[in-house]
């Protein structure tokens with residue numbers, strides 16, 4: 001493995017104390033992550049024009065799958081702990097990890113596509129929520145607030161700051177809009193693995209969390225609900241829905257921190 005420095009520390013309030021290891025990457029690793037991030041962003045840019053009434057989520061998934069393989073990458077979600085598709089597609093009250101299938105998009109839907117690809121060993125993970133046809137004012141506001149919440153989180157990242165700053169900033173912003181932040185799912189370290197330490201909370205846990213250091217790669221991916229923050233897992237074992245059936249939106253970017261910058265690796269091309 002390239003650039004294999006690992007920092008280990010105790011996470012603050014786990015009983016018994018659990019080790020948390022956050023990998024520090026080098027410039028070559030960053031180069032690999034930039035390429036993976038750009039391809040993941042490319043998948044969303046490619047699928048955007050296909051996000052229309054009448055298309056099925058399964059068709060969207062196959063289109064993404066074709067694009068990913070045509071660019072020499074693989075989907076990191078296909079087969080991940082048995083997940084059956086190349087993307088996660090989460091409609092309306094689905095919070096995350098929706099399984100693409102026969103459902104056809106209709107006007108008024110809000111639809112998140114979450115793409116995680118692996119290119120030359122490195123992962124890019126990004127998602128956006130699209131509005132189909134004409135959506136209610138509530139849906140529009142939720143989607144706007146959620147995208148801004150992601151950027152508020154990204155803006156809170158500083159080299160030598162703390163991961164707890166991210167959730168604190170997002171919570172301050174989202175509270176003002178009367179929406180709630182999902183607590184059961186979080187952002188994550190990323191690199192040669194899709195999911196690595198640390199867990200990145202999008203709400204204020206009132207803990208500083210680990211320090212953010214140059215060479216760290218991670219995601220910020222707030223899921224924001226119009227109603228309660230509580231979620232329920234469906235019988236398929238993957239699909240997470242809001243417990244009160246309220247709408248949920250999500251945006252995700254993969255981030256790299258260097259000595260003097262915070263880089264969004266999955267910015268749209």
Ligand code: MF3
Nearest residue numbers: 077080083088097114116125
């Ligand atoms: N892309 C998701 C994330 O942001 C992970 C999906 S894992 C799957 O972390 F198995 F549900 F696909």
Ligand code: CO
Nearest residue numbers: 125219221252
């Ligand atoms: Co992610």
Ligand code: CO
Nearest residue numbers: 114125126252
């Ligand atoms: Co994702």
